Amino acid sequence: MRPESLVTDHTIYACVMGSRAFGLATEASDTDRRGVFLAPTPLFWRFEKPPTHVEGPADEQFSWELERFCELALRGNPNVLECLHSPLVEYADATGRELLALRDAFLFRGVHETFVRYAHGQRRKLDADVRTHGAPRWKHAMHLLRLLTSARDLLRTGALTIDVGDRREELLEVKCGEVPWPEVEARMNRLVREAGEAAAHSPLPQEPDRRRVEDFLTRTRRASALRAA
Numbered sequence: 001m002r003p004e005s006l007v008t009d010h011t012i013y014a015c016v017m018g019s020r021a022f023g024l025a026t027e028a029s030d031t032d033r034r035g036v037f038l039a040p041t042p043l044f045w046r047f048e049k050p051p052t053h054v055e056g057p058a059d060e061q062f063s064w065e066l067e068r069f070c071e072l073a074l075r076g077n078p079n080v081l082e083c084l085h086s087p088l089v090e091y092a093d094a095t096g097r098e099l100l101a102l103r104d105a106f107l108f109r110g111v112h113e114t115f116v117r118y119a120h121g122q123r124r125k126l127d128a129d130v131r132t133h134g135a136p137r138w139k140h141a142m143h144l145l146r147l148l149t150s151a152r153d154l155l156r157t158g159a160l161t162i163d164v165g166d167r168r169e170e171l172l173e174v175k176c177g178e179v180p181w182p183e184v185e186a187r188m189n190r191l192v193r194e195a196g197e198a199a200a201h202s203p204l205p206q207e208p209d210r211r212r213v214e215d216f217l218t219r220t221r222r223a224s225a226l227r228a229a
Contacts, residue, residue, distance in 0.1 A: 001043065004057040006050060010037045011063065013096035016088035022146055023163040024171060034083045035063040038095060041225035066099070070217055073106040074208045076114035078147060081106060085160045095220055102216060105209035107160065112199035115151035116192060119144060123188065130181060141184050142175040148191035155198035 018032035019025040039050035052068040055061070064072070064080070072080040084103050092100060122144045126136040146164055154160045164171055173179050 001040075001050070003051050003054045006037045006039055006065075007035065007054050007057060007061070007063045010039065011035050011091065011096075012038050012066065012093050013099055014063075014089075014091040015083060015086035016090060017083055017086055021082075021086045021088050021162060022143075023165065023168050024142070024146070024175075026172075030060050033058065033061045033090070034086075035061070035091075036066055036069045036096065036099065037063050038066045038220060038224060040228055041221050042228045044221075066095075066220065067217060070106075070213050074210060074213060076106075076108065076111040076208075078111075078115050078118050078151075081111070081160060082150070082162050085162050087163055098216060098220075102213060103160075105212045107154070107158065107204055108208045109155070109199055109202050109204045109206055110208075111151065111204070112155055112195060112202075115147065115154075116195060119148055119151070119188075119192065122147075135177070136181060136184075138177045139175050141181075142171050145174060145184070145187055145191070146171060148188060148195065152191055152195040152198055155195055155202040155204065158203040 014033060014035035015021070016031060017034045019029045020031060037054070043050045050065060053062065053064045069080060073084065084100065084106070089100075122140065126141055126144065129136045146167075149164070149167065150160065150162055174184055
């Protein structure tokens with residue numbers, strides 16, 4: 001089976017991500033699509049296993065196999081968790097709807113570490129740009145502020161919201177380079193500090209509900225095998 005056919009024939013969930021999902025799109029924005037496919041269970045009985053992810057077949061499209069997607073979500077991977085909370089869902093079959101119903105099972109206090117660790121990596125790249133070119137990549141700075149705000153609010157409320165809402169204009173000002181870098185740095189530092197404070201008293205559980213997710217994955221794999229019999 002070609003990798004692309006796993007996406008075209010076996011997708012269980014598909015959504016739009018990037019600026020359009022974040023409420024930051026402009027006329028020039030691309031449409032980034034993300035999805036989850038369920039590889040038929042018999043493919044795992046072969047020596048050559050199905051891929052954990054597939055790029056394409058369309059431009060700006062990326063999909064994960066369900067098990068890999070769940071593994072990453074249980075680790076608090078920011079990109080995967082945000083994919084589950086996109087306000088722009090394009091497709092979800094019965095299995096995809098069950099995956100969406102599991103969103104809260106993946107959220108736990110450890111997302112503080114994963115989100116902030118990811119943010120630190122992006123911050124180092126921005127600092128390197130400032131040293132080399134005198135300015136950061138402003139679009140990346142904007143998205144880092146958005147991510148840190150989402151992380152702080154998630155830890156405070158227990159809910160992950162990725163649409164920036166009424167913060168759109170102030171973030172677009174950063175993207176356009178209209179906010180001095182020292183001020184952007186100060187905002188980032190404040191958000192990191194506030195996320196740390198929120199983590200100590202977060203309503204989120206200490207650990208994700210791994211058993212609930214594994215039960216879902218096991219039932220889904222078994223049903224796929226029965227359909228192939």
